[in-house]
Amino acid sequence: MRSTRSLPEHGVALRHRLSSRFVASVLAILVPVVVVQVAVADRLGTDGLRDAARAGLTNSAAEKRAAISAWRDDRRDAVAVVAGEPVMRSLVARAVAGPAAAWNEVRELLRLRLRASGFTELFVLEPDSGRITAATEPGDEGTLREDREYFLEGRRHAYVQPVYYSAHLRAAAMTAAAPIRHPRSLSVVGVLAGRVDLPVLQAILNRGAGRSSSDAFLVNPSGLFVSQPRFWPEPAAFRLTTRLPDVARCLAGTSGFAEGPDYREVNALTVLMWLPEMQACLVVKVDRAEALGPARDLTERLAWAGVVSGAAGVGLALLLSASIARRLRPVRAGLEALGRGERGVRIQPGGHDELAALGHAFDDMADAVSDGEARLLEHARMLQAANTELDAFAYSVSHDLRAPLRAIDGFSRSVVRALGEEVDPQIRDDLGRVCRAAGHMGELIDDLLRLSRISRAALVPQAVDVTALAHDVATELARHDPARSVEVEVEDGMTVEADPSLLRIVFENLLGNAWKFTRPAEHPEVHVGSTTHDGFIDVCVSDNGAGFDPAYTDKLFRPFERLHSAAEYEGSGIGLATVQRIIGRHGGSVQAAAELGHGAAFTISLPRRSR
Amino acid sequence: MRGLHDPRWAIGLVALLFALGAPGCGEGGSPRSLDVVTVQLRWTHQAQFAGIYAAIEQGFYRDAGLEIRMLEGGHRIDLVDRVAGGTADVGVESGPALLRARDAGRDVRAVAVIYRRDPLVYLTLRSSGITKPQQFEGHTLDTEADIAPVVALATANGVDLDRIKIIHSADNVASLLSGKADIITAFVMNEPYRIRAAGQDVNVMFPDDYGVHFYADTLFTTDRYLHGNREVVQRFVTATLDGWRWAIEHAAAVPALVRRFNPDADLAHEARFIEESIPLINTGEAPIGAMSAGAWDAMARTLRRQGVVAETFDPADVYTNELIEARVGGSEAGGS
Secondary structure, eight states, X not given: OHHHHHHHHHHHHHHXXXXXXXXHHHHHHHHHHHHHHHHHHHHHHHHHHHHHHHHHHHHHHHHHHHHHHHHHXXXXXXXXXXXXXXHHHHHHHHHHHSXXXXXXXXXXXXXXXXXXXXXXXXXXXXXXXXXXXXXXXXXXXXXXXXXXXXXXXXXXXXXXXXXXXXXXXXXXXXXXXXXXXXXXTOOEEEEEEEEOOHHHHHHHHHTTXXXXXXXXXXXXXTSBBOSOOTTOSSOOTTTOBOOOHHHHHHHTTOOEEEEEEOTTSOEEEEEEEEEGGGTEEEEEEEEHHHHSHHHHHHHHHHHHHHHHHHHHHHHHHHHHHHHHHHHHHHHHHHHHHHHHTOOOOOOOOOSSSHHHHHHHHHHHHHHHHHHHHHHHHHHHHHHHHHXXXXXXXXXXXXXHHHHHXXXXXXXXXXXHHHHGGGSOHHHHHHHHHHHHHHHHHHHHHHHHHHHHHHHHSOOOOEEEXXXXXXXXXXXXXXXXXXXXXXXXXXXXXXXXXEOHHHHHHHHHHHHHHHHHHTTTOSSOEEEEEEEEETTEEEEEEEESSOOOOGGGGGGTTSTTOOSSOTXXXXXXXXXXXXXXXXXXXXXXEEEEXXXXXXXXXXXXXXXXXXX | OOOTTOHHHHHHHHHHHXXXXXXXXXXXXXXXXXXXXXXXXXXXXXXXXXXXXXXXXTTHHHHTTEEEEEEOOOTTOOHHHHHHTTSOSEEEEOHHHHHHHHHTTOOOEEEEESOSSOOEEEEEEGGGOOOSGGGOTTSEEEOOSOOHHHHHHHHHHTOOXXXXXXXXOSOHHHHHHHTSOSEEEEETTTHXXXXXXXXXXXXXXXXXXXXXXXOOSEEEEOHHHHHHHHHHHHHHHHHHHHHHHHHHHTGGGHHHHXXXXXXXXXXXXXXXXXXXXXXXXXXXXXXXXXXXXHHHHHHHHHHHHHTSSOTTOOGGGTBOOHHHHHHHHHHHHHOO
16 A cells, blocks of 8 residues: 555656756756857957947047048138238228228128138238227127137138137137238238138038937037037037046047946947147047947847747756656556556567666566566465365364274273273273373364364454453353462453454463463462553463473473473463464464463563554 | 843943934034035125035035035125125135235135126117217216226227216116116126116127126135135135036026025026026136136236226236146046
């Protein structure tokens, strides 16, 4: 029962442990591989894209720098061309020398040149005071520009003042200026200044924005934005300040590459280029997320591939473990069947792998078990036959012996009767002995028959009240031998699981012996008690009788062995053999302990539950 | 039960009080002892001091270990007296006023300029046709008691001051609208709007366009205070300029900021004020706050020409750029 119940549990545990081990192994291999692969791919992809982005930004910055430089030179040349025109020089020279009305012609000329030159405003300054004497914006005439860089430089040569804040325009401005020289004396009679069209600069900065987050702007040495970055929602020129260390380094003249938060606190890849002619740092940047995004996509894809292959691996592991479990199942079922006693079960596995070998091994084992069991059964059968024969023999011998015994007994008595009173007393005594011997032999034969029957009788175990049984047997003994007074003490409440009629025989023998061997005792006492241990109950029958020499204990239980002469104590000599046989059939054992002249104790151990 | 006589009980109680008391004191007061700096404003609370408000509200002063107390200015308050006399540690005054005070022997030292360009402008009605100082001759100018800016303008543009009638009235806008005056001096963030609100177009003349370059609001202290508290002033200047940088970058937030200090502030007015102020403050030619030797020389030259300061007066005595320069160096190293 135990084996058939526990096997399925083992089977389940086995399969689960198998699958989890398979899955763990697959994951142990796959996870590090995928992690390393993803990390390497991320690193390589990111590095590659960063290099590419840096190269792209550097190219873009160089292009913008060249474009800005060319545009600035163009503005410088444009103002120099207008300032150097003979008509301009002669008109201004005449206006300076002549009446105020002559400035109208200068004003007219400025208006004519404005459109072609590409400036948003043209004006002429008086070279000593810096006062505007003629302008395309009439409101500016009369104002002073004496401290402006373009004026101070423009008196000597063609010059473009980089982007600055014009307090007059209240906006960012860039102004080109060049001296107007007297046609003959070449002395400076005026300074021509042109307001540069700043949206052109903004257009150059915005040009070729390759990516959606591309951005380019200029920062002046005060850290102020002088152009509008794409992603600042408010006007930034001369309002927004950057204090980023990379920009500070650029403003100190060091161009370079940076990675970090920009003016919006968004991580960006940035190329910074110092433009000396603009007195500004050119910042060209792209959001890190956009530039390195493809690497992240690749990494993500690889990570997903890793997840998918991991799932596939786990699935494969589960399939594999399931297939192994499936092939182990017949072996398990076979073992269970074998356990239940079915001997015909065979697996006959297909294939040639280890699991097939296991199946073949099972089959071999089942064959061996079947053969062994068949041999055992054969032995048992032969043994049974021998026993039966022996019993039949013993019975027939006993039975057959009875007839001559009866004849001996009967004829002896009839001889005594026939002889009557005249018979020699010696002969009468001898014949009496013959009769008694025949009777004794009859008892022996009865005991032998009983012994053989005990061996063959079917066991019907049930709960037996040992206390009541012992009292019953003791009462019976006392009734047969009313002359003696034996004190019998029986423990209360003793019960065992046994065949009641056989157990009665046991107690008849044990108590009978005690009764018999306490004859020498002055105060004969018999005690019946019990102890329990390890699933056994020990019932002990002890007396204070003649006892026996412990050296002969092993002879006690052999049939017909006697430790006392038949003259001293009557008996057939097979009582204890009978006891041992009955207790043995119940799965128990009998022990004897004694001392010559000081009583004996017989202990029968019986399982508390019969099998 | 442990009795009150058990000394361990008392020790435990004392320790508990310490444990509760120590952080409580720290939070209730300040994490570290703050240096108190008292600032004398040039006028009552308005967007003119947005940078200081921003530095307070953004915690720039607190981060610099400073606690700021502000004193409002007014018509009757002599700003130089307040600082030189020790009532305030730092003040806000115009460049020419500081030059005159130094020339008069007062202990003043400019440490940073906020309004590099003067918001004091000349206004005429569009209908008058007066658009240039050269046209002032023969007209009436309503201005304040201090006519130094007017003298400077006249001098720089060859205008004969004797041919201009100068009056001082309580309400310059009223005198312009009524025709009592043809020209008035006014602040660019105030009066032009009042005149336009009255339905008149207005011509605005900036002295900066006519050769007069006066520093307006300039942070100053005294040499005496600077000597003992140079590092405190350094921190004050740095935090104040950070505040101004913030205010300029967040001009839209300034009106609400002003209202925290002046609950009566008109938000629209303060918004105009800061918009008009930014071009005068953040001129881009140098880091915010930085003063130029050329500008001080030019101011001193103008005042000498007017005879307001002594011929021997050296403007180098009135300002120092060292605190600004230390700050610029620091910002480049530190970044943010």
